[in-house]
Every structure is written in C-alpha cells, then in structure tokens.
Amino acid sequence: MEGASHPRAASIFEQEGTSLFTIAIDPCVMAAVIEARGLTKRYGETVAVNDLSIEVPAGALYGLLGPNGSGKSTTIRMLTGQIRPTAGTATVLGVDVVADPVGVRSRVGIIPEQETPPSFLTAAEYLRFVGSIRGLDGTDDNADWWFEFLDFGDKRDVLCKDLSRGTRQKLMFAQAFLHRPALALIDEPLVNFDPIVQHQVKEFLVDYVRRGNTVFLSTHILEVAEEICTGYAILHRGRLLHAGTPLELRETDRHLPEIFLALVGRDPAHA
Amino acid sequence: MPDLFIAMFKEEWRVHAELFGSVGFALFPALVCAMACMGTVLVPIVNAALPAGDLATIVHLLFLLVGVMVGGFGLVGNEAMNRRFGQVSFVAYAARTLPLSERRIFATFVAKDTVYYLMLWILPVLAGVALASPFAGLAPATVLRLGLTLLLAFLSGMTALFLLTTVWGRSKPAFAVTALVLAAASAVAIVAGLPIFPPLALYRSFSWTLLAGLLAAIATALAISLLLFEPVSSGSERRHPDRFSGLARRLGRLPYPGLAAKDLLDLWRSGGGVAQVLFALVLPLALCWFLISLLDRVLPTNGVLLLFAVIAGVLGSTVYTWLTAFDALGPYGCLPVGVGTLIRSKLTSFFLLQAVPAVIVLVAALATGAGLVALPAVALALGLSAWSVAVTVYLAGLSPNILVYDPKVLAAFLGGIGLPIIALVAFAFVSPWLGFAGLVLVVPAALVVSAGIRRWETADGTFF
Numbered sequence: 001m002e003g004a005s006h007p008r009a010a011s012i013f014e015q016e017g018t019s020l021f022t023i024a025i026d027p028c029v030m031a032a033v034i035e036a037r038g039l040t041k042r043y044g045e046t047v048a049v050n051d052l053s054i055e056v057p058a059g060a061l062y063g064l065l066g067p068n069g070s071g072k073s074t075t076i077r078m079l080t081g082q083i084r085p086t087a088g089t090a091t092v093l094g095v096d097v098v099a100d101p102v103g104v105r106s107r108v109g110i111i112p113e114q115e116t117p118p119s120f121l122t123a124a125e126y127l128r129f130v131g132s133i134r135g136l137d138g139t140d141d142n143a144d145w146w147f148e149f150l151d152f153g154d155k156r157d158v159l160c161k162d163l164s165r166g167t168r169q170k171l172m173f174a175q176a177f178l179h180r181p182a183l184a185l186i187d188e189p190l191v192n193f194d195p196i197v198q199h200q201v202k203e204f205l206v207d208y209v210r211r212g213n214t215v216f217l218s219t220h221i222l223e224v225a226e227e228i229c230t231g232y233a234i235l236h237r238g239r240l241l242h243a244g245t246p247l248e249l250r251e252t253d254r255h256l257p258e259i260f261l262a263l264v265g266r267d268p269a270h271a
Numbered sequence: 272m273p274d275l276f277i278a279m280f281k282e283e284w285r286v287h288a289e290l291f292g293s294v295g296f297a298l299f300p301a302l303v304c305a306m307a308c309m310g311t312v313l314v315p316i317v318n319a320a321l322p323a324g325d326l327a328t329i330v331h332l333l334f335l336l337v338g339v340m341v342g343g344f345g346l347v348g349n350e351a352m353n354r355r356f357g358q359v360s361f362v363a364y365a366a367r368t369l370p371l372s373e374r375r376i377f378a379t380f381v382a383k384d385t386v387y388y389l390m391l392w393i394l395p396v397l398a399g400v401a402l403a404s405p406f407a408g409l410a411p412a413t414v415l416r417l418g419l420t421l422l423l424a425f426l427s428g429m430t431a432l433f434l435l436t437t438v439w440g441r442s443k444p445a446f447a448v449t450a451l452v453l454a455a456a457s458a459v460a461i462v463a464g465l466p467i468f469p470p471l472a473l474y475r476s477f478s479w480t481l482l483a484g485l486l487a488a489i490a491t492a493l494a495i496s497l498l499l500f501e502p503v504s505s506g507s508e509r510r511h512p513d514r515f516s517g518l519a520r521r522l523g524r525l526p527y528p529g530l531a532a533k534d535l536l537d538l539w540r541s542g543g544g545v546a547q548v549l550f551a552l553v554l555p556l557a558l559c560w561f562l563i564s565l566l567d568r569v570l571p572t573n574g575v576l577l578l579f580a581v582i583a584g585v586l587g588s589t590v591y592t593w594l595t596a597f598d599a600l601g602p603y604g605c606l607p608v609g610v611g612t613l614i615r616s617k618l619t620s621f622f623l624l625q626a627v628p629a630v631i632v633l634v635a636a637l638a639t640g641a642g643l644v645a646l647p648a649v650a651l652a653l654g655l656s657a658w659s660v661a662v663t664v665y666l667a668g669l670s671p672n673i674l675v676y677d678p679k680v681l682a683a684f685l686g687g688i689g690l691p692i693i694a695l696v697a698f699a700f701v702s703p704w705l706g707f708a709g710l711v712l713v714v715p716a717a718l719v720v721s722a723g724i725r726r727w728e729t730a731d732g733t734f735f
Binding site: 012033077080082101102103105107109110111112115116117118119120121122124125128129132133134157158159162163172174175 | 301392509510516530541599602604608
C-alpha cells in the first residue's frame with residue numbers, strides 16, 4: 001500500500017516551538033484525493049445529501065463539519081462505497097466509488113461512527129482478521145504498535161463484545177490504519193475517547209498527514225477542527241454552505257465556531 | 272408493563288412494515304390462513320389414508336415443533352436482541368435510561384415475541400382451519416377444542432425449549448440433569464399410562480384438571496426460565512487465546528479462509544455451536560422423524576428415511592440463516608469485501624456445516640437398518656439443501672431471517688423448492704437409488720446462487 005510508515009506519535013513535538021498549524025501542508029499545491037461532483041443521496045422524500053461538490057487535496061487533514069443530521073456520515077458512506085449515491089459522481093484516490101466500491105475500501109482506512117468490531121472475536125483476533133481480509137503480512141507487528149500506542153494491550157485477548165466503548169473505538173482506529181492507507185476517512189474520531197487518548201489521536205492524525213497521507217474526518221467538535229484541520233467544509237441539511245481553511249480564518253481574525261453559528265445557528269431548527 | 276409492551280409491539284410492527292410495507296406485512300397472516308384453509312379442506316382425503324387419530328397427532332406435533340423453533344430465547348438472549356435490534360432499537364435498551372430492569376424488559380420482549388408469533392402463525396392457522404371446517408366435516412366444538420389444544424402445543428414447545436436453553440446457558444451439568452429428569456419423567460408417564468403429550472391428550476379427551484395442570488406447568492416453566500435467565504452480561508471480560516490464526520490456516524484451501532474461520536468462531540463462541548445444532552437441528556429433526564414414522568404404513572419401503580432426508584435437507588439449509596443471524600454486517604463496510612464475497616464466504620461455511628444434517632441422516636439410516644440406502648438418502652438431503660439455500664440466497668441475500676416474513680418472498684421460496692421436492696420424492700419412492708438425483712440439483716443451485724449474487728451486488732441496499 002502506498003501510505004507512509006507508522007509514525008511515532010511523539011515525533012510531532014520533536015520540533016520545538018512548532019504549532020500544529022504551521023506544520024500543515026499547503027493543500028493548494030497537491031492533487032485531489034477525493035473529488036465529488038453533485039453527490040446526492042435521497043431516502044424517499046428525504047434528501048440526506050444534496051448536490052455536494054467537494055475536492056480534498058492530497059496531504060490535507062480535511063474536516064467535514066455540520067450539526068447532527070447534516071449528512072456528514074452519509075457523505076462518508078458514499079465516499080467509501082458503502083451506499084450508492086442517488087446522483088452525482090465521486091472518485092477516491094482515483095477510483096470511482098460506484099464502479100469499484102471494494103477497490104476504494106481496499107485503498108483507504110475507514111472508521112465509521114457507530115459500527116463496532118465483531119462480537120465474538122478477541123481484539124487481537126479482529127486485527128488478524130482484518131489483516132487476512134486485506135492480505136497483509138506482518139499484521140502482528142502493526143497490531144502490537146497500536147496496542148502499545150493506545151494503551152490497550154491488556155485487552156488483546158478479550159472478546160470484542162466485552163470491551164468498553166472507548167476500547168472498541170481504539171480497536172476500530174487500529175484496524176483503519178493497519179494497512180497504512182494513503183487516505184483515512186474517519187467519522188467522529190474522538191467521540192468515545194477520554195481527554196488523554198483524544199490528545200494522542202489528534203497528535204497521531206497531524207503527524208500522519210505530515211508524512212504525506214490524507215485524513216478526511218467528520219466532526220461537530222469545532223474546536224478540534226480548528227485546531228488540527230488544514231481545510232474544512234460546513235454541511236447543513238445535506239447542502240454545502242461554506243468551505244475554507246484555517247489560514248483564511250486567521251487572516252480575517254475569525255474563528256470557526258463563529259462562522260459555523262452564523263451559517264447554521266440562524267436556522268430556527270437550531271435556535 | 273403494558274406501555275412497554277405496546278411500545279415494543281409498535282416497534283416490531285414498524286421494523287417489519289418499513290421493510291415490506293404495512294400492507295405486505297399485514298398480508299403475511301392472510302397467506303398463512305389461506306394455506307391452512309387449503310390444507311384443512313384436504314383433511315377427509317388425508318384422514319382416509321391415515322389410521323384414525325394420526326392426523327391429530329401430526330398437527331399437534333407440528334405446533335409443538337413451531338413452539339420449539341421459536342423458544343430459543345435463552346440460547347442467545349441479549350445477543351439475539353442485539354442482533355435483531357442493533358442500533359435502531361431504543362425500547363429494548365430502555366433499562367439504560369429508564370428505571371426498568373433488564374429482566375423486566377426481557378420478560379416483555381418474550382411476551383411480545385410470543386404474541387407476535389401467535390398473530391403471525393398460530394392464529395392465522397386456526398382461522399384457516401375454522402374457515403374450512405364446514406368443508407372438512409369438522410364440528411364447531413371440535414374446531415374450538417382444536418384451537419385451544421394447538422395453542423397449548425405451541426406454548427408447551429416454546430416454554431420447554433426456553434427452559435432448557437436457559438438452563439443450558441446457566442450450567443451445562445444442570446442442563447444434563449434437567450434433560451435426564453425430563454426423560455425419566457416421560458418414561459414413567461409412558462409406563463404409568465399417563466399422557467406424555469398433554470395437549471394431544473386434552474384434544475382427545477377434554478378435562479378441566481388436565482387443562483389446569485398444563486397451564487400451571489407452562490406458567491411455571493416460563494417463570495423459572497425468566498428467573499434463571501441472565502439478561503445482563505456478567506460484566507466480566509471473556510478472554511480467549513488466538514484461535515483465529517490456526518483455524519484460518521487449517522481452512523487455507525477454502526476460498527475465504529479468514530471469513531470462514533470467523534464464521535465458525537462466531538457460531539461457537541456465541542453459544543450457538545453445540546446448542547444451536549442441538550436445539551435448531553437435532554431436536555426439530557427428531558420430532559420430524561417421529562412425525563414421519565407415523566406415516567410408515569402408507570409410505571413405500573424406506574419411505575420414512577427418504578422423506579426424513581428431504582426434510583433434513585430443507586431444514587439443513589437454515590444453517591445459512593444461523594450464519595447470517597450471528598454476524599452483524601455493518602463492520603464489513605470498513606473492509607474491502609462486497610456483498611458477493613460475503614455471500615460466497617457464508618456459503619463456504621454453510622457447506623462445511625452441512626456435515627451435520629448429513630451425519631444425522633446417516634445415523635437415522637443406520638439406526639433403522641436402512642444402511643444400504645444411506646448414501647442416496649444423504650445425497651437427497653445434501654442436494655435439496657444446496658437447492659434450498661440457493662433459492663434463499665437469490666430471494667433474500669444476506670437477510671434470510673427477516674425476509675421470510677415477506678409474503679411474496681415466502682411464496683416464491685415455497686414455490687421454488689416445492690417442485691424439486693415433489694419430483695425428488697417421487698423419484699426416490701420409485702427407487703431409493705434415485706435419491707442420488709438430488710445431486711443433480713447442485714448445478715442449477717450454483718447458477719441460481721450466481722444470479723442471486725449479481726442481484727444483491729447491484730441492489731440499492733445500505734451496504735454493497
């Protein structure tokens with residue numbers, strides 16, 4: 001797989017005085033790894049995602065923001081070939097998501113918001129299972145790295161159904177990066193983690209991107225997006241309202257929550 | 272309790288109505304009723320071919336069998352609720368947010384499921400019998416008594432299996448003791464001339480005492496089951512050494528060794544290994560054997576074994592349903608596997624597990640001194656199993672457990688397997704060696720599976 005080798009999370013702070021923002025890659029000079037044109041998903045009368053066009057450059061840590069029910073998860077599921085768009089086209093790492101959904105999933109790492117690992121495999125068995133499905137050699141070394149990094153090695157032989165929600169999320173994180181994908185799509189990456197793990201994960205994602213990979217994440221934690229993302233898009237009621245970069249925000253001396261509330265908060269549904 | 276029951280009931284209805292449409296789901300009992308009605312019209316003809324009383328025995332045993340197949344609550348319990356409701360259920364998880372105990376919720380869940388099965392299967396059958404009774408020469412009093420005793424046969428089967436599976440879940444030695452006690456009690460009843468199957472005894476000779484005793488026994492078994500049942504997981508972390516790697520290596524020659532190894536571990540560790548085989552295959556097949564053996568006098572030589580092989584084949588195809596029921600499909604959305612791969616891998620595991628019905632047929636043949644025709648009987652069972660699972664895959668993809676309640680799908684399934692069954696039974700009755708003709712079905716089965724995979728790969732489902 002074309003992704004980078006596993007980083008040591010601590011390495012991102014090895015450059016003293018370097019903030020998370022200043023190590024971000026300028027997305028303008030990179031080719032797009034995600035290209036969506038007019039992406040639409042309807043469920044009967046309900047339009048979950050409406051005519052979404054978006055480009056995510058390689059090397060970006062891109063945040064898809066929006067309130068609950070805005071279409072973030074649906075977008076990720078369409079981009080990873082889990083559901084078929086009603087209209088529009090999308091390519092991920094150059095692969096058409098409708099024509100070759102399995103091809104997309106073989107190239108990217110995915111962490112869904114709700115799915116949990118299979119109940120009756122242990123944590124270690126699940127990572128070996130993922131390794132066998134992805135045709136990986138040396139899964140154990142990668143798995144060991146993740147058990148150590150996220151500090152859940154004592155749970156490796158526990159059945160997934162008996163793991164806490166946070167530990168399941170750690171395991172889902174590990175499975176998504178086991179094959180060192182060039183692109184990871186993550187739905188609410190921090191939602192079940194304690195503050196220490198949240199910090200570790202943010203460090204990891206920033207470092208992962210710095211090594212030439214791309215991360216596309218959805219979140220409604222605006223502070224996180226502002227802290228680590230190099231680009232963002234705000235989605236509301238399935239429509240793209242605004243897209244930009246934190247650099248642009250700093251130039252106008254504005255903050256993401258302010259813009260978000262101005263765009264979404266005026267909707268009576270969120271008043 | 273009534274509010275919780277009503278909420279669960281509505282939820283169950285909406286889950287099915289969303290899948291099949293309100294009208295489609297509501298039509299399911301009508302389909303069952305129509306089939307029962309047609310069957311009842313044939314009663315005088317069947318009665319003429321059977322010794323007096325045997326038809327009543329068969330019908331009561333069939334209702335017992337339906338109860339047995341429904342009553343496995345204790346087998347998978349909370350996991351069944353997880354699999355059935357998953358993320359979409361709120362009522363089943365109300366204990367997390369409301370002052371309701373898990374046990375109370377589970378008791379309501381059992382009650383709701385029981386009422387649902389009554390409405391979907393049992394009452395429509397009784398309605399069908401009642402509607403056809405004037406044409407079948409059944410007196411209204413007989414129909415009423417039959418309705419009551421068939422209901423009791425269903426409840427007996429359901430509560431007996433609920434009790435046994437709950438005891439199994441608590442302690443394997445306790446299960447062995449319970450099974451021995453039940454077997455001993457049955458033996459004593461036979462020797463003492465007491466009714467071993469009270470619902471049937473009640474049908475033949477109504478008695479208020481027997482009715483009260485039977486109702487008390489059902490209520491007691493249900494109460495004990497609910498008391499013994501552990502709805503909440505113990506909170507302990509169950510640990511296992513790595514079994515996956517070795518198993519996947521041993522299955523290395525199969526097309527999808529990793530997926531097959533996971534299937535087998537799922538089945539084993541979910542409590543469904545031995546227990547599932549015992550309660551969902553061996554027990555129903557034992558009952559079927561008993562039922563078919565009643566027809567011995569009207570069947571040709573080896574007819575009982577061959578008919579049993581047919582039923583073992585069709586019932587054996589439900590192993591595919593187990594394999595999908597124990598597997599949540601959502602997490603596959605993170606992996607580079609499509610619906611086609613998943614169906615093929617489930618079928619790989621399915622064919623591995625077909626050893627179970629094959630051995631059962633083999634044992635039945637040897638035990639009844641029909642060893643000479645054991646091989647064609649096994650071929651008959653395996654061929655029909657392959658065909659039935661192919662039809663299932665084509666019609667229901669990876670959701671056979673849910674789609675069975677779609678009347679259109681069910682009718683198509685019955686139509687799809689009906690003709691081959693009739694043809695094969697006719698062949699086998701001419702000569703048992705023609706049972707090998709069952710293997711011919713493997714070729715069209717493979718074609719139907721391919722068509723099914725193409726169909727579900729292009730379906731606009733939630734996962735592909």
